[in-house]
Amino acid sequence: MNQKYLLDIIYLIASVTFVIGLKMLSGPQTARRGNLWAAFGMTLAVLGTIVLHDTVSPVIYGLILGAIAIGTIIGWMTAKRVKMTAMPELVSLFNGMGGACAALISLLEFHHNVGEPGRIGIIMAGMIIGSVSFSGSIIAFMKLNGTLKKAIRLPHYNTINTVLMIITIASGVYMTMSGSESVALLLSVFALALVYGVFFVAPIGGADMPVVISLLNSFTGLAAAFGGFLYGNQVMLTGGILVGSAGTLLTLAMCTAMNRPLFNVIFGAFGETAVAATGGKTGGSVKDISISDAAVLMNYSKKVIIVPGYGLAVAQAQHVIHELEKLLEERGVDVKYAIHPVAGRMPGHMNVLLAESNVDYGKLSEMEEINPEFSNTDVVLVVGANDVVNPAAKNDPSSPIFGMPILEVENAHHIIINKRSMNAGYAGIDNELFYNPKTSMLFGDAKDALSKLVTELKNFIEFRIMN
Amino acid sequence: MNSILAFLGENIQMIYIVILSIFVGVEVIGKVPSVLHTPLMSGANAIHGVVIVGSIIVMLNTEPGDILLLSLGFVAVVLGTLNVVGGFVVTDRMLEMFKKKEKK
Numbered sequence: 001m002n003q004k005y006l007l008d009i010i011y012l013i014a015s016v017t018f019v020i021g022l023k024m025l026s027g028p029q030t031a032r033r034g035n036l037w038a039a040f041g042m043t044l045a046v047l048g049t050i051v052l053h054d055t056v057s058p059v060i061y062g063l064i065l066g067a068i069a070i071g072t073i074i075g076w077m078t079a080k081r082v083k084m085t086a087m088p089e090l091v092s093l094f095n096g097m098g099g100a101c102a103a104l105i106s107l108l109e110f111h112h113n114v115g116e117p118g119r120i121g122i123i124m125a126g127m128i129i130g131s132v133s134f135s136g137s138i139i140a141f142m143k144l145n146g147t148l149k150k151a152i153r154l155p156h157y158n159t160i161n162t163v164l165m166i167i168t169i170a171s172g173v174y175m176t177m178s179g180s181e182s183v184a185l186l187l188s189v190f191a192l193a194l195v196y197g198v199f200f201v202a203p204i205g206g207a208d209m210p211v212v213i214s215l216l217n218s219f220t221g222l223a224a225a226f227g228g229f230l231y232g233n234q235v236m237l238t239g240g241i242l243v244g245s246a247g248t249l250l251t252l253a254m255c256t257a258m259n260r261p262l263f264n265v266i267f268g269a270f271g272e273t274a275v276a277a278t279g280g281k282t283g284g285s286v287k288d289i290s291i292s293d294a295a296v297l298m299n300y301s302k303k304v305i306i307v308p309g310y311g312l313a314v315a316q317a318q319h320v321i322h323e324l325e326k327l328l329e330e331r332g333v334d335v336k337y338a339i340h341p342v343a344g345r346m347p348g349h350m351n352v353l354l355a356e357s358n359v360d361y362g363k364l365s366e367m368e369e370i371n372p373e374f375s376n377t378d379v380v381l382v383v384g385a386n387d388v389v390n391p392a393a394k395n396d397p398s399s400p401i402f403g404m405p406i407l408e409v410e411n412a413h414h415i416i417i418n419k420r421s422m423n424a425g426y427a428g429i430d431n432e433l434f435y436n437p438k439t440s441m442l443f444g445d446a447k448d449a450l451s452k453l454v455t456e457l458k459n460f461i462e463f464r465i466m467n
Numbered sequence: 468m469n470s471i472l473a474f475l476g477e478n479i480q481m482i483y484i485v486i487l488s489i490f491v492g493v494e495v496i497g498k499v500p501s502v503l504h505t506p507l508m509s510g511a512n513a514i515h516g517v518v519i520v521g522s523i524i525v526m527l528n529t530e531p532g533d534i535l536l537l538s539l540g541f542v543a544v545v546l547g548t549l550n551v552v553g554g555f556v557v558t559d560r561m562l563e564m565f566k567k568k569e570k571k
Contacts, residue, residue: 018514019491025510025558026499032562035510039555042517046551049523057531064526067541071548079556084564090557091509098516098550104543105521108536118474214508220515227521229481237481238488239517245492247511250504257501341501348505355564366501 003052010048011235017041018239022246045235084356085313088349089144092137092213095220099133102126102223107190109230114181119230124172126226128193133219135197140209140216143201152202158267161199168192200266207387208265210342211254215262218247257341258404286422289440291449294416295456301378303334305370307407308350309343311384311419315446318357321383324450325359327457337363338370338380338407340388367407374411382409382417384446390431399429415439418449506561513554519547 017037024034050064075094082090106127113119142148154160171189174180204212225240227233255262289297298304306325312318325335337359343350351364365373374380382389392399393406409415415438422434433439442449475482499507522543529536 014517018517019495021514022492022507022511023495025507026496026503028500028503031503031506031510032559035506035513035555035558035562038510038514039559042514042551042555045517045520046523049520050527053524053527056527059531060526060529060537063537063541064523064544067526067544068548071545072552074545075549075551075553076556079553079560082557087509087557087561088505090553091505091512094516094550094553094557095512097546097553098512098518101516101518101522101543101547101550104539104546105518105525108525108539108543116474117470118478121471210505217508217512217515220518221511224515224518224521225485227518229478229485231521231524232478232481233520233524234484236517236520237484239514241485241488242492242495243511243515245489246496247492247508249493249496250499250508250511253499253501254504339502348502351502352505352561352564 007048007052008234010044010052011233014041014045014048014235015238017044018235018242022242083316084318084353085316086145087352088210088213088344089141092141092144092209092216095213095217096134096137096141098220099130099137099216099223102130102220102227103134103190103193104130105227105230106130107186110186111181111183113230115179117176117179120179121172121176122226122230124175124189126223126230127190128168128172129219129226130223131190131193132197132200133216133223135194136201136216136219137197137213139198139201140213144209148202154203157199157203161196161203164192164196164199168196204265207342208260211251211258211260211262211265214247214251214254218244218251221245221247254342260404286434287437287440289416289442291442291452291456292460294440294442295453295460297414297416298328298333298379298381298453299331299457299460301328301333303336303373303377304328304379304381305336305338305374305377305409305412307338307340307343307380307382307385307389307409308354309340309383309385309388310349311446313344313349313353313384315384315448317383317447317450318353318359320447320450320454322354322357322359324454324457325363327454331457335363336365336370336373338367338409339364340367340385340407341405343385343388367405371408374408377412379414379416380409380412382415383450384418384420386419386431387429389433390429391433392429392431401429409433410436410438413438416442418442418444418446420445506558509554509558509561513551513558516547516551516554519544519551522547 018041021034021038024030106123109123113123171192175185175189201212221240221243225237225244228236228240328335339350387401389407389409390401391410393401393404396402410433417439496507522540526540526544529540
């Protein structure tokens, strides 16, 4: 039997599992199985590649298996141990690994293919895209885990970036056309692409990181596809292109959810304009609320809506908020969660987080369905969310977030906002909601403040029973 | 120019795969609810880990004596595996939570 044909069939099966896997991943009931199907196809493709290749030296087999073992152990442990809140940065990190892998393949294949412009062109494309994806993902990772706090913007960063991009692409084209064999030149293109990746992501604000990660995700897919083209390997080609096109669509869907054109995300409208736009509008006084007042207010409410944001994730307050919800429910209060499509650092971030603490799925409402309900809500409790409840998005055309759909919490009777400080949200703009007469601020770390609130509510209930 | 044209002609089947896959990719995730954006991104992230196949091919075609290429290839396989295994496990962990509450 011809091993090559068998391998082709395995690659065909793997490609089909990728398509089915992606399809199933986009439905809530089938998602988990879809992921497992794709993982099964991947395992098959990897095993087939090793076993059905012409026999090589045992040293090489040992090295390959060793590398897979190391990668599996580290990858598995990291993925299993990471906290739910750190999920987005981990996805970014793994994405970077894939990009680096694609870039390395191109580096290694270069000298075999000198003199064949078509193949060198593909190698250059794979290397440049893979490297940009790698360094970009690492910057995105550092931004999300807090190592890099602020957006870094050099003067004229857009011009610098565009020039850098053109130079990088031009040098790739030069390598292709000239048929150069120079390893030094190859490494300079590699370095240029890495630098461009850093410059590409560094000026983009934290709030836009999900979009950037999704974009870099489709870049890595593209880099993998170039690898597939190079080897005439169908599974790499289909897998890579699928992720490339699905990832691009997903990126655009995320942009739509934020009402921000992709162009704005990449070339950044946030920053200078934002400060100027809100400078004069805000100010005024902010009202504090004590824990016990907040507890009383919620205890006597009919309906409470909780708006979770990234602050909830950072403070790991998902369990205590569930406790608060149960306590209020016991007191006959109707409690719901309002989930903004881009709350947290990734779409669906809040759903995953609240699911972890066993919050009933039926209590989570999406923006469109909950917005009409705010007007008959007694108390809205905003936990660590900011930009997604900023009324400026509706009524201030000069605001950088103008046009983004928001949760219309200002329609509720009372608004309690839990925040660590008066600092602006990730978009870096002030929020007039804080100065609304109906708003009271509950300062403090989300977990801390909510635990106190829970204790207070319990005391309050006991007190009532005793009397 | 001619060589590029010839290259495209020789690889026309691959180009067909590319174009059709683009449409499949777009079609397949057509109407995904925003709740599933993160797991979907994470799952797609694991799938592009298929680059690992390329890094294994590099290793298989390298002479056992070529230390530099072997070590770089080794690193590539480790990175590719991290992408694949980490990606699938993280996605499964996210989806496991969605599962739990469906039963309720």
